[in-house]
Amino acid sequence: MHIFVATRKGMLGAAVLSLIFVASTPRAHAVSKEIVELQTQVQQLLDQVQRLQSTLDAKMGVLQHMAEQTADTANQMKSTVDALQQKLNAQNDAINGKLDTASGQAQSLNDSVDELKARIAKLDKNIQDLQTQLQNMQAPPAQTQPSIAPGAGPTSGVPGASGSGQGTPGAAASPGAQQAPPLQETIQAGVRDFNAGKYGVAQGEFQDVVHYYPLDDLAGTAEFYLGEIAYQQKDYATAIADYNQVLEGFSGNAKAPAAQLHKGYALLGEDKREEGIHELRSLIQRHPQTPEARAARNKLNGLAAKSAAGH
16 A cells, blocks of 8 residues: 555656656756856866965965974074073173182282282391391490509409409400390290290290391291280280281291281271271182181171171
8 A cells, every 4th residue: 555655656756747847848958058157167166266275285385384494493593592692601601700810810919019019128127137236246345354444453453353364254245245045945935825825925035036036937926926915915906017027028937827817807806897808808819728718718708697687
């Protein structure tokens, strides 16, 4: 039954289509020509669109390739600029370091020249003092024997005098020619007395060394201890003067770094902050590897920390 109905419907549909085809045959011929023209135009448009698409794809590929090349070039330029910037920074740091070093060397050279001038002046003074002492020692004494009254015999009025004309013992010596004390024993005694706190006794012993042996290197050591005695007594002005004697006349003495360190302390003790800081920095430049230089750095760091805390 269902098959019959379906067949019948198919036959009816075919008949209807046949009637429509027959009725529209003349008109379809005219329409088909227009359709063919339209199809041709559409096909031409499609071809043009395809060619345009191909052209656009090709140009987009070129543009994309150029963009990638531009990006790579920009990255390379950025890397080159960064490397150049780092190199310039390193060169600037190196130049600044060299300038600081050159400035420090120039300052040290100026200090050395000033020190040399002071040493020359000190040496001239010592030579003059030595010449004066030698002249005093070589000058004949005022009286080498007691005077004899006119008409008196050789032994007249001189108890115990011999006929040879000699005077009393010790009369031949010049009153001002005092015998110099032994150098090593005197300096050692002065150091012992200084360590024992006998500053008055030690001061006299160190002054004897400076007076009788002004050109010996131990005179520089004695000057240092004289400065130490004054420093212990808070007589900073005298201490600075004694330390300067060491630094100017005996810069090669083993006590020179300690003398400069304590001179800086003494200047700070007199509230001469800038001068004291300059002296400590000069010590670090001249004797950078010494314990005194480490002490000077610690003192400078403490002053800087104290100044920062005060602000």
